[in-house]
Structures are given as structure tokens and as C-alpha cells.
Amino acid sequence: MLKVPEHQVAGRQAIDGKLGPLIDNSGHFYKPLQDDDERGTRELTFYHSFSSNTRIPHHIRRFFPVFHGTQLLKASDGSGLRPHLVLQDITSDHLNPSILDIKIGSRTWYPEASNDYIQNCFHRDKTTTTVSLGFRICGLQIYNESGFWKPGRKLVRNFTADDVRSVLRKFVSSNVGPEPDCCFADSVYGGCDGILERLLELKTWFEDQTMYHFCSCSVLLLFDKESFLRGKTPFAEVKLIDFAHVVDGNGVIDHNFLGGLCSFIKFVSQVLADSKGSTMEDKF
Amino acid sequence: MLKVPEHQVAGRQAIDGKLGPLIDNSGHFYKPLQDDDERGTRELTFYHSFSSNTRIPHHIRRFFPVFHGTQLLKASDGSGLRPHLVLQDITSDHLNPSILDIKIGSRTWYPEASNDYIQNCFHRDKTTTTVSLGFRICGLQIYNESGFWKPGRKLVRNFTADDVRSVLRKFVSSNVGPEPDCCFADSVYGGCDGILERLLELKTWFEDQTMYHFCSCSVLLLFDKESFLRGKTPFAEVKLIDFAHVVDGNGVIDHNFLGGLCSFIKFVSQVLADSKGSTMEDKF
Numbered sequence: 001m002l003k004v005p006e007h008q009v010a011g012r013q014a015i016d017g018k019l020g021p022l023i024d025n026s027g028h029f030y031k032p033l034q035d036d037d038e039r040g041t042r043e044l045t046f047y048h049s050f051s052s053n054t055r056i057p058h059h060i061r062r063f064f065p066v067f068h069g070t071q072l073l074k075a076s077d078g079s080g081l082r083p084h085l086v087l088q089d090i091t092s093d094h095l096n097p098s099i100l101d102i103k104i105g106s107r108t109w110y111p112e113a114s115n116d117y118i119q120n121c122f123h124r125d126k127t128t129t130t131v132s133l134g135f136r137i138c139g140l141q142i143y144n145e146s147g148f149w150k151p152g153r154k155l156v157r158n159f160t161a162d163d164v165r166s167v168l169r170k171f172v173s174s175n176v177g178p179e180p181d182c183c184f185a186d187s188v189y190g191g192c193d194g195i196l197e198r199l200l201e202l203k204t205w206f207e208d209q210t211m212y213h214f215c216s217c218s219v220l221l222l223f224d225k226e227s228f229l230r231g232k233t234p235f236a237e238v239k240l241i242d243f244a245h246v247v248d249g250n251g252v253i254d255h256n257f258l259g260g261l262c263s264f265i266k267f268v269s270q271v272l273a274d275s276k277g278s279t280m281e282d283k284f
Numbered sequence: 285m286l287k288v289p290e291h292q293v294a295g296r297q298a299i300d301g302k303l304g305p306l307i308d309n310s311g312h313f314y315k316p317l318q319d320d321d322e323r324g325t326r327e328l329t330f331y332h333s334f335s336s337n338t339r340i341p342h343h344i345r346r347f348f349p350v351f352h353g354t355q356l357l358k359a360s361d362g363s364g365l366r367p368h369l370v371l372q373d374i375t376s377d378h379l380n381p382s383i384l385d386i387k388i389g390s391r392t393w394y395p396e397a398s399n400d401y402i403q404n405c406f407h408r409d410k411t412t413t414t415v416s417l418g419f420r421i422c423g424l425q426i427y428n429e430s431g432f433w434k435p436g437r438k439l440v441r442n443f444t445a446d447d448v449r450s451v452l453r454k455f456v457s458s459n460v461g462p463e464p465d466c467c468f469a470d471s472v473y474g475g476c477d478g479i480l481e482r483l484l485e486l487k488t489w490f491e492d493q494t495m496y497h498f499c500s501c502s503v504l505l506l507f508d509k510e511s512f513l514r515g516k517t518p519f520a521e522v523k524l525i526d527f528a529h530v531v532d533g534n535g536v537i538d539h540n541f542l543g544g545l546c547s548f549i550k551f552v553s554q555v556l557a558d559s560k561g562s563t564m565e566d567k568f
Contacts, residue, residue: 106540107390111415122406131395134539161536207546252445253550255418256390259543262491266537 001025002073007091009150010101010139010218011242014076022076022084028068029089032075032082039244044070044085046212046243053211060205063198063240065090090239091222096143098171100221101241104260106134108216110247121216133161133267134260138218142170143225149176168271171223185275188223188236189268195221196272198238199265206258213254215245219264285309286357291375293434294385294423294502295526298360306360306368312352313373316359316366323528328354328369330496330527337495344489347482347524349374374523378508380427382455385502385525388544390418392500394531405500417445417551418544422502426454427509433460452555455507469559472507472520473552479505480556482522483549490542497538499529503548 002022004014014020022030033040047067050056066088075082091097108130109121128136137159141150149170159167166180172188173180189196199219220239227235286306288298298304306314317324331351334340350372359366375381392414393405412420421443425434433454443451450464456472457464473480483503504523511519 106543107415111410126395131391133536134543161534207550210550250445252417253547255543255547258546259390259418259539262542263537263539266491266494 002030004076005029005089005091007094007097007099007141009099009141017077019075019077019079019082022073023089023092027089027092029065029087030071030073030084031087032073032084033070040083040085042246043242043244046246047085047087050212050243055211057205059201063202063238065239065241090220090237090241094222094224095226096148096224098142098223098225099140100137100167100171101139102135102219102221102264103130103138103242104135104217104219104264105215105256106131106260107256108245110213110215110245112247128157129159129161129164133164134263137164137167140167140171142167142176144174144176164267165271168267169275171221172271172275182271182275184223184225184228185272187228189272193234193236195223195236195238196265196268199261199268202238202240203258203261203265206254206261208253210249210251210253213247213249213252214240214243214257215247216242217246217257218242219261286314288360289313289373289375291378291381291383291425293383293425301361303359303361303363306357307373307376311373311376313349313371314355314357314368315371316357316368317354324367324369326530327526327528330530331369331371334496334527339495341489343485347486347522349523349525374504374521374525375506378506379510380432380508382426382507382509383424384421384451384455384505385423386419386505386548387414387422387500387502387526388419388548389499389501389540390415390544391540392529394497394499394529396531397529412441413443413445413448417448418547421448421451424451424455426451426460428458428460448551449555452551453559455505456555456559466555466559468507468509468512469556471512473556477518477520479507479520479522480549480552483545483552486522486524487542487545487549490538490545492537494533494535494537497531497533497536498524498527498541499531500526501530501541502526503545 002024005021005023008021012018012020014022019032019034021032033044050064051067068086070083071086072081073084074080108125109118125131130136137156139156141148169180169182170176172184173182175181188194191197218241220241222237224235286308289305289307292305296302296304298306303316303318305316317328334348335351352370354367355370356365357368358364390409392409393402409415414420421440423440425432453464453466454460456468457466459465472478502525504525506521508519
């Protein structure tokens, strides 16, 4: 039984007769290959290359969804059979995951792309936080006692630097009101199993690897309050997704991804430091 | 007695009746403030801010030319008295310095600039190595037995990634022919006083500082073979120059500079590793 992913926060959705990804009950995520452009082929090429690449360290492979090949499936838009990438559904282990989808890099285009594509990306990059912060939030859902807070696309697209800081605080709070308590900051962002440590591991790899340039790729942060309260590990995860615009690194590091990742790391560090500061203040 | 700098490798030059920087014999570099745009004012504002900024660590201040205020001087274009920035002439201690001027960042414009300025920079960034490598060589001179090798601006502007690798090898070689020997690589790039160690110090600061964004700023590498052969220290130096496009960091790290710097560090590391590899091969 295929169904529309419940926890998709960004990207094309399989609703209203449109083409989009599907999931099943056994933890698979089916992403349709599109025939209107080269995206699908490029993403498939990347997964093939990455799966068989023996130079990827084990601790880095963990950041990527497992790839199970391709499969012909009935497409969600009713257009009949279509090849789909079969990937790990990274939300399937989580009951009520809070999710942030962050597109990394101060540039989402690449020199080899068409002029129209570059101009479109260039405009979007300048009018979002992509150029100023080196990343932008593409979508999110944050679970709290009254359900999910999932702001609309237009709202997310207009996020400022301060909105980003606020979202990063709400992500680790028990409340999503104007004064988030950041009560999970220390456990989710901090510590040796925390998100910050994972991001620093990624950073170290990006300082060195010159095989791939991850244009327009996202870092997905998942945090499950229920898992946390039940002592389950990992209750917080960092994954990379969306490889439709990965290009050959040609012996050069992905300075665009690395710069954006460092900027994002600084934002997370600041939320963590502020939350520690306020906890200290509470104590005195 | 003011004169035209002998070792200027990039930027506007005080020749043919044009406006450009001048030097004296006491180690000062005089950079004219231009009245046709905001560059001069912005650079002056930066030097004032930076000089009085108590949050700049001592080991970082060393990377910047010393600022001695401004002075009214006869401009090199014959237009009469004009205010000049009075800076440290960073080449004055060197007899025959080999110099690389590397503009850091995959983007040389900033969102607050005019549309025309952005479009000009965008075009230049795409048609040089700025976008692909995260930096571009703006100018260079390399000293060897037959004098200086100083390729013209047009040649430098068309440098590819492979040209950049070749220049980085020639910079630390006794010859500038097609097969540079890299015999100074270990001393100049490597070691605890070497250029790589200095660049890593800079990188650590850029991972943290959110005060300034150094748009269109250059890293200058200086290496003096004579000083090296005489055992003088430092015989290799790293300086930052050109602050006409420094803007407020607004609490965000300079991910554009940082990403480009990391890419440049990787290039230097590779030349160093290759030269060690070939030395090892020579031994066996």
C-alpha cells in the first residue's frame, strides 16, 4: 500500500493529482524520476556513484538515505508506470518528528546549468537568506502539545535571519510561542550524540572531499520528543537529502556547501550557547 | 620622496597619469581616497573600526597592514591634493618578493550593492575561477634567477584551475618553467611558520567572527627567496588587503570568505602533499 508521506515538509508533493514521492509501511520512500528535465537522472547517477564509492567513510555514509535501486510504480499523478528511486524513508522510525529542511549553500546554481535556470536560482537566492546566511530553511514542522506547527511555503520563503534564529529555538522547545523555552537545546543540539557534533563531523569531511559538489542539497534535522522522553537513541538525526543537482567536484572542495554549513553550525552554536546562558541565569 | 610601488601586482596603478597608490622610503603605502564612489570611504571606515576594535585577537591583527591614519598628498594623476590612507608598505622589508594576490570568495558582490555593480561582479565571477574554486588569482610576480615572472592581467584573468595549481607550484620553485621543482614548498607552505599554518589560523578566526564580511578582499602571499637563504624570519608572509567592500557581518559569519579560504587551503595542501610525495619518490 503506497501513500503520500505524512511528514514531507518541502519539495513537490503527491497531492491534487500531482507527481510526487510515495511511501510504504516497510520504511521505503519512492521518489519519481521526472522526464521533463535531467534532475531525476542526475540524482540516480549520484546514488549509483555514491553507493559504490569505496572512498566514503562509514561515519559519513550514515548521513545519507539508504538507496535500494529503482522500481517501476504507478505514478501519483495518474500517468501510469514510471521509474522511482527506492530510498530509505528517514521519518519512518519516528512517531511525531519535528523536522527542519535546510538548503545549504549561498548559491543553489552551478556554472554548467542553463542561463534561465541560473537566473531563477540567482533571484531566489538573493531574495531569501541563501546569499546573506549561506543557507535557507525550505520547510519545517515542529511538534508540540497541540499538534504540528507547519508554516506555509510563502511564510518560510520570507524568513529573515531573526526568523531563522527563532525557528532554531522553537525546534528544541516545548512551546512554539513567542518565547520558546529551549528546554531540549542541550540534549538535541549539544552532547556527543547531538546535532552539533554530527554537523561538525560533516564539516570535517567537506573540508577534505573533492569528489562531489552538492548544489541545492538539503540538511534535514529530525528530532522526536517522544523518542527522547522514552530514552530512545537516536532521538535526533542529521541527514542529507536531494541530490538532483550534485555535480562532479573535479578535485576542488565544495566550498559553497562548506561555507553555508559553517554558517549554519554557528547559528546552532549560538542557540545552544544562549540556552546555556539563560539556564545559568535561572540558577542565580 | 613618493614613488610608484615597485611590487604592486594588482589593482589600479599610479602610471600614465592615473590615480594610484604611492610609497615612500620609510615603509609607508599611500592609497588615494577616490571621490567617484564610496570605496575609499568604506575602506577608511573599516580601518577606523578595525584599529579600535578590542575584540580582534593580537595574532589576527598581524594579518592586516598597520593603519597610520590619513594624509593630504599630491595625487599621482596630477589632480592636486587628495586624502590618502597611510598604510604599512608590506613589501618594504623584502628585497625581491615573490607575491600572489588572491581574491577570496565565490562571490565578490554583496546584496546591498547597486544592480549594475552586482551584474558586473557576477559576470566576472562566473568567467574566472571565483565561482568554481571560491577564489581567483588577481595578480602575481615570481622571482627567479632571470628576474621576475609577472604575467599580464589578461592572462591572469583567464587562469583555469590547472593554471592556479601550476602557479602555486611555481611560487615555491627555483624555476618557473613547465616543470617547477617545488624545492621551497616544504619551508614556505609547510612547518609551524609556514603559509599553511597561517591560513589555518585565519580560518579558525573566520569560523567564529561575525563582525565583518570581507567582500572582494585579497589574501596576499609574500615569499622572499633571499630572506630564506639568509635565514631571516619571516621569509614568508600572509596578509589581508583591500577593504573597500567590507560590510557589517550582522552576527553572521563570513561564509563566503570562509568557504573560499578553505578551498584555497586545500589547493596549497595538495601542492605541499605532492611535493612531499615526489621527494619521497626521489629518495627511493
